[in-house]
Amino acid sequence: MWTKLKKLQNVDDYNKFLDSFETFLFDCDGVLWHGNTLLPRTRETLDLLKKRGKRIIFVTNNSSKSRKSYKKKLESHEIPAEEDEIFGSAYAAAVYLKQVVKFPSEQKVYVVGEEGIEAELDAEGIAHCGGTDPNDRQPMTAEDFETFDQDPSIGAVLCGIDFHFNYLKLCKAFTYLQNSKTLFLLTNDDSTYPSHGKKFPGAGSISSSLTFSTGRTPKSLGKPYSTMMDCIEAKLKFDKEKAVFIGDRLDTDILFAKNSNIKSLLVLTGVSTEREILADDAKILPDFYINQIGDLYQVDDKGNV
Amino acid sequence: MWTKLKKLQNVDDYNKFLDSFETFLFDCDGVLWHGNTLLPRTRETLDLLKKRGKRIIFVTNNSSKSRKSYKKKLESHEIPAEEDEIFGSAYAAAVYLKQVVKFPSEQKVYVVGEEGIEAELDAEGIAHCGGTDPNDRQPMTAEDFETFDQDPSIGAVLCGIDFHFNYLKLCKAFTYLQNSKTLFLLTNDDSTYPSHGKKFPGAGSISSSLTFSTGRTPKSLGKPYSTMMDCIEAKLKFDKEKAVFIGDRLDTDILFAKNSNIKSLLVLTGVSTEREILADDAKILPDFYINQIGDLYQVDDKGNV
Numbered sequence: 001m002w003t004k005l006k007k008l009q010n011v012d013d014y015n016k017f018l019d020s021f022e023t024f025l026f027d028c029d030g031v032l033w034h035g036n037t038l039l040p041r042t043r044e045t046l047d048l049l050k051k052r053g054k055r056i057i058f059v060t061n062n063s064s065k066s067r068k069s070y071k072k073k074l075e076s077h078e079i080p081a082e083e084d085e086i087f088g089s090a091y092a093a094a095v096y097l098k099q100v101v102k103f104p105s106e107q108k109v110y111v112v113g114e115e116g117i118e119a120e121l122d123a124e125g126i127a128h129c130g131g132t133d134p135n136d137r138q139p140m141t142a143e144d145f146e147t148f149d150q151d152p153s154i155g156a157v158l159c160g161i162d163f164h165f166n167y168l169k170l171c172k173a174f175t176y177l178q179n180s181k182t183l184f185l186l187t188n189d190d191s192t193y194p195s196h197g198k199k200f201p202g203a204g205s206i207s208s209s210l211t212f213s214t215g216r217t218p219k220s221l222g223k224p225y226s227t228m229m230d231c232i233e234a235k236l237k238f239d240k241e242k243a244v245f246i247g248d249r250l251d252t253d254i255l256f257a258k259n260s261n262i263k264s265l266l267v268l269t270g271v272s273t274e275r276e277i278l279a280d281d282a283k284i285l286p287d288f289y290i291n292q293i294g295d296l297y298q299v300d301d302k303g304n305v
Numbered sequence: 306m307w308t309k310l311k312k313l314q315n316v317d318d319y320n321k322f323l324d325s326f327e328t329f330l331f332d333c334d335g336v337l338w339h340g341n342t343l344l345p346r347t348r349e350t351l352d353l354l355k356k357r358g359k360r361i362i363f364v365t366n367n368s369s370k371s372r373k374s375y376k377k378k379l380e381s382h383e384i385p386a387e388e389d390e391i392f393g394s395a396y397a398a399a400v401y402l403k404q405v406v407k408f409p410s411e412q413k414v415y416v417v418g419e420e421g422i423e424a425e426l427d428a429e430g431i432a433h434c435g436g437t438d439p440n441d442r443q444p445m446t447a448e449d450f451e452t453f454d455q456d457p458s459i460g461a462v463l464c465g466i467d468f469h470f471n472y473l474k475l476c477k478a479f480t481y482l483q484n485s486k487t488l489f490l491l492t493n494d495d496s497t498y499p500s501h502g503k504k505f506p507g508a509g510s511i512s513s514s515l516t517f518s519t520g521r522t523p524k525s526l527g528k529p530y531s532t533m534m535d536c537i538e539a540k541l542k543f544d545k546e547k548a549v550f551i552g553d554r555l556d557t558d559i560l561f562a563k564n565s566n567i568k569s570l571l572v573l574t575g576v577s578t579e580r581e582i583l584a585d586d587a588k589i590l591p592d593f594y595i596n597q598i599g600d601l602y603q604v605d606d607k608g609n610v
């Protein structure tokens with residue numbers, strides 16, 4: 001048996017790792033690509049997994065895209081994927097509202113977020129407002145201050161990453177949340193959002209303005225929380241003993257694997273660093289780590305397929 | 306001697322209270338007015354104080370207005386005031402940057418906020434950008450994600466209430482704050498902003514999105530922190546033993562009075578309620594409280610001037 005925190009660094013390690021698992025769950029950004037740039041030998045590695053009969057599942061906290069858009073994004077990198085192999089935090093939120101909350105059909109969700117959330121709510125037949133509505137992408141007017149009021153038709157506020165977030169949306173969501181019966185949901189509480197190899201404020205940063213102003217804490221649905229795994233397991237059957245989660249962040253991906261009782265592999269191409277996991281006070285540790293996902297492909301170079 | 310938490314409720318109480326102090330420091334919204342509506346007998350009470358030779362000082366956490374604009378607002382309610390009797394959190398921030406930080410003339414402050422902050426920075430000769438710039442009131446573009454970078458000319462991010470807050474401003478401030486040398490200042494950390502008798506998200510709610518995304522805590526300059534009182538005392542001489550702060554919020558106004566070692570009067574026309582101060586677990590208590598500021602005017606009705 002390998003001890004905890006094994007660094008995979010040669011062909012033997014890679015082979016042993018690949019042989020240990022049947023199902024490979026992948027975070028995307030920072031693991032497969034940086035923004036629009038695919039990381040080295042990612043496609044080859046995924047091909048290798050398929051050739052070896054492994055199952056691949058994509059799991060992302062990015063709520064700006066629906067599963068359908070994510071499929072397109074994967075395909076733009078020539079990574080074939082089926083919609084039901086893709087799990088996003090917007091999808092997890094929609095499924096949670098539909099199946100757990102049994103959200104009433106006469107009520108609406110006020111969306112602070114992008115098209116991905118709207119598309120997943122539509123797919124589950126949940127009514128919504130806000131989101132990409134151009135009327136909500138305007139500055140707050142003097143009249144808004146006067147006319148703002150609670151709206152009993154709003155049963156939930158669902159917050160995700162919103163590149164059009166503004167004071168008007170903040171005020172609307174704040175006002176609706178004054179009603180303690182209005183649910184407060186968050187697709188994911190990532191503090192940052194990776195794009196173009198840089199960091200920007202994430203969905204958790206947007207929702208923190210609502211948390212601070214209302215004094216309420218949202219239910220967060222993406223990684224590292226178990227709702228996301230409930231959602232995957234409700235849809236796909238796989239042996240958790242033979243599954244591994246591959247991600248670049250200790251506090252979302254690796255913690256998610258731990259919360260879900262599956263093994264984990266950290267790649268060093270994203271947010272978390274080798275220094276963090278080797279630090280004396282490291283709290284969340286993966287089972288394995290590797291410089292980059294493409295290193296696994298070396299087993300193919302050596303003719304070990 | 307009155308014990309702590311004396312409710313002023315008759316002419317004798319009012320007279321004894323007025324006789325005890327020379328300087329009356331007033332919070333404005335929730336004490337003198339609600340939005341554009343003056344509270345009953347406010348003007349008469351302020352006139353009475355002047356007739357009795359009392360000094361009046363206005364102290365507001367609202368950074369959207371400069372002292373000049375606040376003077377106009379007071380005058381619109383026929384309350385005469387001099388600019389140097391008015392202290393706002395935007396002014397406190399500008400004075401702090403000028404006198405305490407000695408902000409370098411070759412650097413700029415990135416403003417997340419309204420005209421009030423810009424006017425006070427201008428008055429102290431401090432260069433700034435962001436704020437009311439129409440270019441910052443736009444949605445984030447795909448190009449922004451690519452071109453965003455730190456800017457060594459930005460020496461501080463100063464955040465206040467911003468009715469035009471958006472993801473673009475959040476990203477800019479976040480990016481500048483990645484440089485640990487860039488100061489992070491906040492006019493006031495109020496969670497809510499009162500307007501039209503309602504509550505909206507306040508400056509502290511806006512800054513909390515930066516606090517969460519950057520992991521940095523801003524230096525807050527308005528009430529309840531001592532910087533605001535330092536600012537008042539640097540400008541006006543008065544006997545603190547004979548001064549009383551009058552406000553409607555326990556966590557800002559009354560705590561400010563305590564932090565400044567002056568007596569306090571809570572009015573029940575704003576945020577904090579009688580139930581809160583009478584609760585067994587009440588942590589911040591005023592010395593006195595009264596239903597509304599206009600009640601003090603009753604001493605005049607009885608011919609006691």
